[in-house]
Amino acid sequence: MSKSKFKNPVVKWIDHRLPIFSFMDHELNHYPTPKNLNYFWNFGSLAGFALVTMIISGIVLSMNYTAHVDYAFDSVERIMRDVNHGWLIRYIHMNGASFFFIVVYIHIFRGLYYGSYKAPRELLWILGVLILLLMMATAFMGYVLPWGQMSFWGATVITNLFSAIPFVGESIVTWLWGGFSVDNSTLNRFFSLHFVLPFVIVGVVILHLVALHRFGSNNPIGIDVRGTQDTLPFHPYYTIKDLFGLGIFLTFFSSAVFFFPNFMGHPDNYIEANPMVTPAHIVPEWYFLPFYAILRAIPDKLGGVLFMFGAIAVLFILPWLDRSPIRSSQFRPIFKFFFWVLLLDCILLGYLGAMPAEGIYVILSRIATAYYFFHFLVLFPLLPYIEKTKPLPISIAEPILSGGATASAFAVREKK
Amino acid sequence: MNNSSSNFLLVNILKLFLFLIIFFISKTSIAASEKIVYPQLDWSFSGILGTFDRASQQRGLQVYKEVCSGCHGMRLLAYRNLKALGYNEDEIKAFAAENSVNTINDDGEVVERPARPSDRFVSPYPNDKAARAANGGAYPPDLSLIVKARPDGANYLHALLTGYVDAPAEKKVPDGMYYNKYYSGKLIGMPQPLYDDGVEYADGTKATPDQMAKDVTAFLAWASEPEMEERKQLGITVILFLLVLTTLSYFAMKQIWAPVKNR
Numbered sequence: 001m002s003k004s005k006f007k008n009p010v011v012k013w014i015d016h017r018l019p020i021f022s023f024m025d026h027e028l029n030h031y032p033t034p035k036n037l038n039y040f041w042n043f044g045s046l047a048g049f050a051l052v053t054m055i056i057s058g059i060v061l062s063m064n065y066t067a068h069v070d071y072a073f074d075s076v077e078r079i080m081r082d083v084n085h086g087w088l089i090r091y092i093h094m095n096g097a098s099f100f101f102i103v104v105y106i107h108i109f110r111g112l113y114y115g116s117y118k119a120p121r122e123l124l125w126i127l128g129v130l131i132l133l134l135m136m137a138t139a140f141m142g143y144v145l146p147w148g149q150m151s152f153w154g155a156t157v158i159t160n161l162f163s164a165i166p167f168v169g170e171s172i173v174t175w176l177w178g179g180f181s182v183d184n185s186t187l188n189r190f191f192s193l194h195f196v197l198p199f200v201i202v203g204v205v206i207l208h209l210v211a212l213h214r215f216g217s218n219n220p221i222g223i224d225v226r227g228t229q230d231t232l233p234f235h236p237y238y239t240i241k242d243l244f245g246l247g248i249f250l251t252f253f254s255s256a257v258f259f260f261p262n263f264m265g266h267p268d269n270y271i272e273a274n275p276m277v278t279p280a281h282i283v284p285e286w287y288f289l290p291f292y293a294i295l296r297a298i299p300d301k302l303g304g305v306l307f308m309f310g311a312i313a314v315l316f317i318l319p320w321l322d323r324s325p326i327r328s329s330q331f332r333p334i335f336k337f338f339f340w341v342l343l344l345d346c347i348l349l350g351y352l353g354a355m356p357a358e359g360i361y362v363i364l365s366r367i368a369t370a371y372y373f374f375h376f377l378v379l380f381p382l383l384p385y386i387e388k389t390k391p392l393p394i395s396i397a398e399p400i401l402s403g404g405a406t407a408s409a410f411a412v413r414e415k416k
Numbered sequence: 417m418n419n420s421s422s423n424f425l426l427v428n429i430l431k432l433f434l435f436l437i438i439f440f441i442s443k444t445s446i447a448a449s450e451k452i453v454y455p456q457l458d459w460s461f462s463g464i465l466g467t468f469d470r471a472s473q474q475r476g477l478q479v480y481k482e483v484c485s486g487c488h489g490m491r492l493l494a495y496r497n498l499k500a501l502g503y504n505e506d507e508i509k510a511f512a513a514e515n516s517v518n519t520i521n522d523d524g525e526v527v528e529r530p531a532r533p534s535d536r537f538v539s540p541y542p543n544d545k546a547a548r549a550a551n552g553g554a555y556p557p558d559l560s561l562i563v564k565a566r567p568d569g570a571n572y573l574h575a576l577l578t579g580y581v582d583a584p585a586e587k588k589v590p591d592g593m594y595y596n597k598y599y600s601g602k603l604i605g606m607p608q609p610l611y612d613d614g615v616e617y618a619d620g621t622k623a624t625p626d627q628m629a630k631d632v633t634a635f636l637a638w639a640s641e642p643e644m645e646e647r648k649q650l651g652i653t654v655i656l657f658l659l660v661l662t663t664l665s666y667f668a669m670k671q672i673w674a675p676v677k678n679r
Contacts, residue, residue: 240673243668258648270564
């Protein structure tokens with residue numbers, strides 16, 4: 001305690017007994033971060049921001065929402081019309097879900113591009129996939145709550161998937177519904193789970209951060225940090241960069257909330273749920289469309305369900321499918337090319353998921369689904385054997401083939 | 417090094433744009449492939465700065481009251497909400513009092529009383545089944561959210577209301593159905609609602625079907641999104657604030673990062 005870094009006596013007293021200030025100083029202030037991170041590394045903190053936004057707006061919404069089939073739709077409209085700024089809270093929550101997924105998908109593709117899933121960050125990656133899975137469950141159940149036509153029919157279609165499980169499928173669906181159709185008990189449990197799952201996500205996010213801070217961030221070059229000349233303290237370098245990124249994000253987000261709040265939604269969800277009327281096309285929210293396309297690409301119901309969940313499951317074992325020791329695509333020309341193919345493939349799947357399952361769309365979905373699995377299950381393991389990689393730089397601080405200038409960067413850090 | 421890293425930023429931004437563009441294109445082509453093309457009108461309330469046209473809304477309320485409300489309810493709207501159209505309290509009270517609602521008196525009997533501004537719009541039918549029974553099995557939907565509940569809602573409504581034409585010779589129109597070129601399937605249960613001078617506008621506007629369709633759509637667009645003007649106004653403020661904040665944080669970032677070499 002004699003050499004405490006804190007001057008304030010109260011902080012000093014508390015920190016000696018509960019080292020929370022030391023912890024924050026270590027993890028948020030001095031935390032060494034590679035100095036070459038590009039803007040794609042902003043999306044982690046943006047995802048955290050989106051999660052907090054969703055939880056806060058969600059709690060306020062829950063104070064005005066009624067989870068009952070007779071009142072749910074009207075209670076949401078009451079929020080829109082009679083609660084002070086209720087429309088703002090709801091549009092933030094509604095568009096926040098979409099933007100959360102946009103941010104997280106970019107975050108995931110960044111991880112894929114720069115090989116952030118490789119040793120020693122396998123668990124970090126796996127926890128991330130787990131967060132994605134939890135987000136999907138949460139978003140799906142949240143979409144049911146306004147009790148519009150798409151809420152009801154989306155819930156019916158997705159819960160019915162479980163009936164494909166042999167022998168026990170029907171019983172499982174009845175158990176999920178709490179009855180013999182999507183009804184009041186389904187709405188109630190979905191509300192309950194939609195409320196609690198975000199806090200489970202918070203828990204996994206904390207583990208995600210603990211795992212991240214064990215070895216620090218990966219970086220665009222993908223080589224390990226060699227010492228302080230390669231890093232910068234998180235504050236102020238990355239706090240200010242994250243703030244700038246947040247400003248950009250909020251500008252896009254606010255444009256959607258204030259000017260196009262229903263652009264990413266479906267008009268049918270402004271029609272109250274009616275079990276007697278099936279909408280012409282039942283489509284999930286846009287962020288589920290690639291998975292929906294995979295589901296419908298397989299002619300067999302159980303097969304479709306297995307492939308759909310397989311599309312996520314394959315991400316869990318990614319660190320062991322890609323055995324190349326080189327992380328960043330910058331030094332893997334073939335891998336890099338196929339990364340873009342995969343991205344386009346996922347976008348195509350998303351497009352196909354929104355199309356009716358007929359004619360050319362079915363054939364395209366099958367090709368796109370086949371490529372998705374080919375990419376991870378065949379291409380990833382094979383590439384290290386056929387790919388000629390580019391030479392890696394010696395360190396982050398030393399630019400490729402130039403050397404020098406290291407000392408000056410070091411000097412800057414010394415001055416600080 | 418600096419040059420190539422700014423190139424890299426540019427490339428990243430371009431990539432992001434590509435991603436968004438593909439997403440937007442796919443989204444619009446989804447909409448385009450599904451719908452019949454409606455005439456695209458220049459609504460006063462469309463666009464980032466769009467606001468409602470009060471006079472048109474008031475005429476629209478008149479059309480709703482005299483034509484639509486015979487069959488269509490607007491149960492999410494309260495009479496007090498009409499203040500937003502520019503009516504004063506006495507006008508709203510009088511408007512509400514033309515309808516009556518059931519209430520339970522102190523003796524426990526169900527009695528009727530005139531509607532108050534705090535009441536929701538009284539629906540023409542006591543329940544869905546009564547509505548269907550009175551309309552040959554077709555259910556006249558509640559109009560509170562109709563503009564938000566249809567793709568391209570305002571244009572769709574205007575098109576539908578003016579889309580009654582003579583059926584082509586080969587098309588059989590069954591009893592109780594009507595031919596409408598903008599309705600999906602072309603056969604609709606609603607008879608043509610708007611005819612020349614179907615209502616008499618107090619402000620002297622000529623009540624053509626096209627004019628009435630525009631007015632009632634303006635009214636219904638407001639009913640779907642009563643918060644729209646406040647929302648857009650607040651949006652402008654928020655975006656301006658964010659642009660300033662983002663610009664400041666950009667230069668702060670540049671300054672903080674200026675001494676860092678080789679990144």
